[in-house]
Amino acid sequence: MTKAPTMRPFTRHVLVCTGSSCDPDARGQQLFSKMGDLLGDLRKLRNPCRVKRSTIPCLGICTGGPIIAVYPEGIWYHHVDDALLERIVEEHLKNDTPVEDAIFYLTRDPMLANCEQPEDTTTLPDETDDAATVTATEGIQQTDEDREKRREIRRNRTKRGLVLVNTGDGKGKTTASLGVILRMLGRKKRVALVQFLKHESGQWGEIRGLAQLGLDATKTGDGWTWTSKDLDESQSKALHGWEIAKEKITSGDFDLVVLDEFTYLMDFGWLDTMEVLNWLEEHKPEELNLIITGRNAPQEIIDYADTVTSMTKLKHAYDAGIPARAGIEF
Numbered sequence: 042m043t044k045a046p047t048m049r050p051f052t053r054h055v056l057v058c059t060g061s062s063c064d065p066d067a068r069g070q071q072l073f074s075k076m077g078d079l080l081g082d083l084r085k086l087r088n089p090c091r092v093k094r095s096t097i098p099c100l101g102i103c104t105g106g107p108i109i110a111v112y113p114e115g116i117w118y119h120h121v122d123d124a125l126l127e128r129i130v131e132e133h134l135k136n137d138t139p140v141e142d143a144i145f146y147l148t149r150d151p152m153l154a155n156c157e158q159p160e161d162t163t164t165l166p167d168e169t170d171d172a173a174t175v176t177a178t179e180g181i182q183q184t185d186e187d188r189e190k191r192r193e194i195r196r197n198r199t200k201r202g203l204v205l206v207n208t209g210d211g212k213g214k215t216t217a218s219l220g221v222i223l224r225m226l227g228r229k230k231r232v233a234l235v236q237f238l239k240h241e242s243g244q245w246g247e248i249r250g251l252a253q254l255g256l257d258a259t260k261t262g263d264g265w266t267w268t269s270k271d272l273d274e275s276q277s278k279a280l281h282g283w284e285i286a287k288e289k290i291t292s293g294d295f296d297l298v299v300l301d302e303f304t305y306l307m308d309f310g311w312l313d314t315m316e317v318l319n320w321l322e323e324h325k326p327e328e329l330n331l332i333i334t335g336r337n338a339p340q341e342i343i344d345y346a347d348t349v350t351s352m353t354k355l356k357h358a359y360d361a362g363i364p365a366r367a368g369i370e371f
């Protein structure tokens with residue numbers, strides 16, 4: 042039998058397109074050389090964390106070059122110049138944080154919930170699937186436990202959207218959801234935000250910014266309820282907001298609907314939690330992602346969600362008499 046070749050260990054393999062079709066200036070070869078300098082010890086053959094580099098005459102898309110593809114994550118970067126190359130090496134290859142703003146393709150994109158997945162994936166090779174969901178180190182140094190966990194993730198993968206809840210008394214519940222909105226818009230997904238207690242005429246900087254990126258934002262409140270002069274009015278506006286939210290949820294027009302400060306409607310007794318849950322279970326499209334924010338999330342909503350985060354206040358400037366600031370709080 043022919044003896045198998047031996048290979049030095051490595052954690053990542055970087056492919057650099059040196060073709061001139063996607064980059065008439067053919068800068069791929071220069072980038073390849075420069076990457077070697079930037080990698081330092083990560084270039085050394087005996088380093089088990091070595092980054093293996095290869096040039097390739099064409100990656101088969103011939104546009105947007107110079108192009109660099111990083112495996113096992115399957116992340117493809119476009120229009121790579123010297124500055125971006127330095128970021129890719131420093132942030133991604135050395136610190137395991139991909140340069141999100143320069144990625145144009147992810148071989149295994151966890152957000153591609155609409156991809157059809159085989160029902161039974163147990164015969165798929167472990168090392169290639171789900172690679173984008175983990176760091177390269179995790180991808181290479183897999184234990185049996187890691188492999189079983191990944192098989193389990195594949196088995197559970199369906200087109201089902203996720204339900205996230207951001208609750209707790211700390212700052213950041215809405216802000217965290219805005220981060221997910223930005224992420225979704227960056228992936229050309231359709232997003233609706235319904236803000237239940239924000240005044241309908243409010244002009245929040247972050248919402249205006251996201252609206253420019255395509256966010257469908259609706260404010261349905263009259264400001265914070267503890268400053269409301271007419272609680273009946275607050276309640277009816279909030280309940281009207283729930284009707285709007287139901288339309289967004291069932292419309293089929295969105296990949297993500299965010300119900301901001303929605304928990305208060307249940308906490309204040311304006312909506313019955315079980316009625317809300319029953320409605321969601323019956324009407325929310327299976328593939329729709331949903332985020333609910335607000336303090337005191339009812340246990341039933343927590344049980345219904347896939348991911349629940351509780352923000353905890355350790356300290357807040359407001360307690361020291363420092364009022365809310367533009368750009369920090371709103």
Ligand code: FES
Nearest residue numbers: 060063099100103
């Ligand atoms: S020449 Fe770069 S992808 Fe074809």
